[in-house]
Amino acid sequence: MADVQVAQGDVWWADLGEPIGSAPGFRRPVVVVQSNAFNDSALRTVLAVPLTTTLRHADVPGNVLLPARETRLPRDSVAVVSHVSPIDRTQLAELVGRVSRRRIEALFAGLDLVLGR
Numbered sequence: 001m002a003d004v005q006v007a008q009g010d011v012w013w014a015d016l017g018e019p020i021g022s023a024p025g026f027r028r029p030v031v032v033v034q035s036n037a038f039n040d041s042a043l044r045t046v047l048a049v050p051l052t053t054t055l056r057h058a059d060v061p062g063n064v065l066l067p068a069r070e071t072r073l074p075r076d077s078v079a080v081v082s083h084v085s086p087i088d089r090t091q092l093a094e095l096v097g098r099v100s101r102r103r104i105e106a107l108f109a110g111l112d113l114v115l116g117r
Contacts (some may be wrong), residue, residue, distance in 0.1 A: 004089050004092055006034075006036060006039045006046050006092065007030055007032065007036055007039060007098070008013070008031055008033065008034060008036050008104065009031065009032065009097060009098045009099045009100075009101070009103075009104050010031070010032045010041065010095060010097075010098055011029055011030070011031050011032075011051075011066075011071045011072070011073065011095075011096045011099060012029065012030055012031075012032065012048075012092045012093065012094065012095055012096060013027060013029055013067070013092075013093045013094040013096060014027070014028060014030045014048065014050075014087055014091045014093060015027050015091050015093050015094055016028060016050070016087065016091060017091075018029075021080065023101075026030075026094065028050055028051060028052070029048050029050070029051040029071070029077060029096060030050050030051060030071055031051065031066070031071075031099055032047070032078055032079065032089065033047055033048060033049055033075040033104070033107055033108070034044050034048070034101050034112065035048045036049035036086050041101035041110040044088060044089055044090075045058060045086040045087060045088055045089065046086065046087060046089060046092070047084060047085070047086055047110075048084070048086075048087050049079045049080065049081055049083065049107060050080055050083050050085075050086065051066065051073070051077040051078065051080070052077060052080055052081055053075045053076070053077055053078075054077050054078065055076060055078060057080055058078045060080075060082075060112030061082060061110075061113055062081045062082065062109070062111070062114055063078050063079060063080055063081055063082075063110060064078065064079040064081070064103060064106045064107050064110055065077075065078055066078065066079055066099060066103060069098060070097070070099055070103065071096060072095045072096050072097030073096055073112070075078045079107055079110070081107060081111050081113070082086065082114050084111060084114070091099045093102035096105060
């Protein structure tokens with residue numbers, strides 16, 4: 001998907017490849033947190049937060065519970081903000097949905113916590 005249009009708050013299935021150590025891998029959903037100014041640029045990567053269906057991770061400070069009815073994923077998920085990372089646009093396989101502005105703000109608050117801001 002070389003010319004894929006991406007927007008902040010989009011939820012995508014992404015092919016992250018083989019995991020290394022504790023990093024997320026395989027095919028999993030991610031939510032794009034990168035600003036649209038960068039999304040609309042020639043930059044070939046997007047900054048995204050991977051999701052997990054291990055709901056106990058919602059108790060980790062900064063992580064954000066994302067209901068299935070909002071993401072359009074089959075199950076409720078948790079955005080694991082400490083695993084935020086750039087991914088190549090070619091790894092974005094399928095657009096699923098979009099999270100609300102309120103959830104994006106919660107993700108930003110979680111990222112601020114991870115970054116010590």
